[in-house]
Amino acid sequence: xxxxxxxxxxxxxxxxxxxxxxxxxxxxxxxxxxxxxxxxxxxxxxxxxxxxxxxxxxxxxxxxxxxxxxxxxxxxxxxxxxxxxxxxxxxxxxxxxxxxxxxxxxxxxxxxxxxxxxxxxxxxxxxxxxxxxxxxxxxxxxxxxxxxxxxxxxxxxxxxxxxxxxxxxxxxxxxxxxxxxxxxxxxxxxxxxxxxxxxxxxxxxxxxxxxxxxxxxxxxxxxxxxxxxxxxxxxxxxxxxxxxxxxxxxxxxxxxxxxxxxxxxxx
Amino acid sequence: xxxxxxxxxxxxxxxxxxxxxxxxxxxxxxxxxxxxxxxxxxxxxxxxxxxxxxxxxxxxxxxxxxxxxxxxxxxxxxxxxxxxxxxxxxxxxxxxxxxxxxxxxxxxxxxxxxxxxxxxxxxxxxxxxxxxxxxxxxxxxxxxxxxxxxxxxxxxxxxxxxxxxxxxxxxxxxxxxxxxxxxxxxxxxxxxxxxxxxxxxxxxxxxxxxxxxxxxxxxxxxxxxxxxxxxxxxxxxxxxxxxxxxxxxxxxxxxxxxxxxxxxxxxxxxxxxxxxxxxxxxxxxxxxxxxxxxxxxxxxxxxxxxxxxxxxxxxxxxxxxxxxxxx
Numbered sequence: 195x196x197x198x199x200x201x202x203x204x205x206x207x208x209x210x211x212x213x214x215x216x217x218x219x220x221x222x223x224x225x226x227x228x229x230x231x232x233x234x235x236x237x238x239x240x241x242x243x244x245x246x247x248x249x250x251x252x253x254x255x256x257x258x259x260x261x262x263x264x265x266x267x268x269x270x271x272x273x274x275x276x277x278x279x280x281x282x283x284x285x286x287x288x289x290x291x292x293x294x295x296x297x298x299x300x301x302x303x304x305x306x307x308x309x310x311x312x313x314x315x316x317x318x319x320x321x322x323x324x325x326x327x328x329x330x331x332x333x334x335x336x337x338x339x340x341x342x343x344x345x346x347x348x349x350x351x352x353x354x355x356x357x358x359x360x361x362x363x364x365x366x367x368x369x370x371x372x373x374x375x376x377x378x379x380x381x382x383x384x385x386x387x388x389x390x391x392x393x394x395x396x397x398x399x400x401x402x403x404x405x406x407x408x409x410x411x412x413x414x415x416x417x418x419x420x421x422x423x424x425x426x427x428x429x430x431x432x433x434x435x436x437x438x439x440x441x442x443x444x445x446x447x448x449x450x451x452x453x454x455x456x457x458x459x460x461x
Numbered sequence: 462x463x464x465x466x467x468x469x470x471x472x473x474x475x476x477x478x479x480x481x482x483x484x485x486x487x488x489x490x491x492x493x494x495x496x497x498x499x500x501x502x503x504x505x506x507x508x509x510x511x512x513x514x515x516x517x518x519x520x521x522x523x524x525x526x527x528x529x530x531x532x533x534x535x536x537x538x539x540x541x542x543x544x545x546x547x548x549x550x551x552x553x554x555x556x557x558x559x560x561x562x563x564x565x566x567x568x569x570x571x572x573x574x575x576x577x578x579x580x581x582x583x584x585x586x587x588x589x590x591x592x593x594x595x596x597x598x599x600x601x602x603x604x605x606x607x608x609x610x611x612x613x614x615x616x617x618x619x620x621x622x623x624x625x626x627x628x629x630x631x632x633x634x635x636x637x638x639x640x641x642x643x644x645x646x647x648x649x650x651x652x653x654x655x656x657x658x659x660x661x662x663x664x665x666x667x668x669x670x671x672x673x674x675x676x677x678x679x680x681x682x683x684x685x686x687x688x689x690x691x692x693x694x695x696x697x698x699x700x701x702x703x704x705x706x707x708x709x710x711x712x713x714x715x716x717x718x719x720x721x722x723x724x725x726x727x728x729x730x731x732x733x734x735x736x737x738x739x740x741x742x743x744x745x746x747x748x749x750x751x752x753x754x755x756x757x758x759x760x761x762x763x764x765x766x767x768x769x770x771x772x773x774x775x776x777x778x779x780x781x782x783x784x785x786x787x788x
């Protein structure tokens with residue numbers, strides 16, 4: 195355990211040093227990250243005003259709070275392991291990782307954490323600007339707010355586990371990016387990033403409840419923006435935990451089979 | 462297997478399955494529905510043992526199965542049949558205790574992180590391999606000294622030349638003092654000076670740490686300088702395993718006679734003239750005829766000087782790989 199902590203510390207230092215090399219990218223990322231919520235908030239606020247001030251219980255400042263919250267959760271949980279894996283497998287960068295006496299997933303987790311730590315001031319600035327510009331109204335109860343952080347951590351663990359597992363498909367498919375495109379669209383709609391899930395048709399809502407995506411983004415985002423009933427909080431945590439367990443099982447299985455395949459055909 | 466055995470390979474075999482198709486759109490479409498599969502034997506029935514502390518040269522033309530074998534020994538590939546033990550471990554289980562004791566350096570693969578200074582990648586390896594601080598400092602100083610790394614350590618990897626990067630790759634792979642070192646073409650693409658530098662370094666590392674080294678190279682100079690023993694493979698099977706000097710004796714049916722004459726003469730009747738400049742002539746003659754031809758030369762011609770040599774190892778190996786029926 196102390197060894198793993200030492201590895202993480204060094205990985206974090208390395209990854210931060212590495213990403214500090216790309217300062218220009220930070221600025222572009224700032225624009226990209228702010229643009230999505232800004233557009234969504236503007237569009238839905240206009241709709242709300244035309245509908246007499248409210249749509250499905252959301253007024254303009256409610257929309258602002260919801261989209262800022264999803265932006266924050268998305269920032270915290272988002273990964274780019276798909277791109278990493280397809281490059282690694284195609285360009286033979288995977289072999290050096292396998293020769294290290296540490297599971298490669300740790301390097302990836304550290305890399306993602308480093309990026310998120312580095313981006314913290316950026317996302318803070320974007321949040322503040324959007325909050326002021328759109329008069330966001332956050333209305334969670336203190337209890338709801340207290341559950342936000344654990345829900346966010348679980349959401350990251352869940353999303354990272356599932357996306358790392360999917361990225362492992364690169365062992366079988368040379369072009370895993372196609373699956374990534376499809377996945378991005380599904381996540382955009384079903385995680386609550388594009389619009390609150392209560393806007394989806396009832397049958398689709400019923401289906402999403404059984405899928406992992408809303409527990410990765412919408413659940414923590416709602417805890418932060420409006421708060422949830424204690425029953426919904428319990429359901430949310432249960433769903434996150436179950437999906438995380440299932441995801442870890444899948445990851446383990448896929449990792450072992452993928453590795454077997456990789457070491458059969460050669461990297 | 463004795464305690465002094467570092468590598469033990471028995472009846473090792475690796476078969477690759479590859480999908481093949483002919484050129485053209487039609488073939489590409491047909492391949493969507495029915496793919497032609499072909500089995501390619503990468504390595505077949507290799508058996509050898511390496512004692513701890515040996516430096517072995519692994520020779521063979523491109524596609525002979527050298528890299529495939531190295532990858533199986535390092536645990537990156539699992540074999541189709543046969544058995545491998547490295548330091549008593551089964552490599553493809555990749556147990557941590559095993560990985561901490563080996564290193565595989567491949568020419569084109571990078572373990573160094575591209576955008577940050579070399580020393581940061583080294584620090585990462587220190588944590589990953591749990592190298593105690595004192596040992597790390599000591600090893601880093603030693604490597605920096607042997608490979609002249611001091612001016613490179615604080616430069617980003619992307620700013621290094623190919624040779625500088627190779628030196629750093631090798632150094633990074635050795636920080637944890639591996640007991641077994643697999644080197645795949647460590648000097649490829651490097652100039653003569655750098656090649657010699659790396660060669661000297663490998664010898665020194667072996668000498669200082671007693672590590673076992675298995676290296677492949679296209680440059681015979683590497684092999685001649687470092688390895689007493691070589692393993693020759695071709696089409697995945699073993700052609701020779703033994704002393705470098707015995708290789709020449711066994712495979713070359715010729716010797717070279719070098720004669721210096723008082724006055725130029727036509728030596729074509731005595732053997733194949735390899736080169737002739739002014740009064741010095743190199744003749745290639747069958748081994749069995751060396752004594753007879755030497756005697757004839759000495760009686761027929763005004764010879765100033767005469768010597769008999771083995772052909773260069775490079776030429777012998779080239780000849781082995783071009784004439785497959787040799788064995």
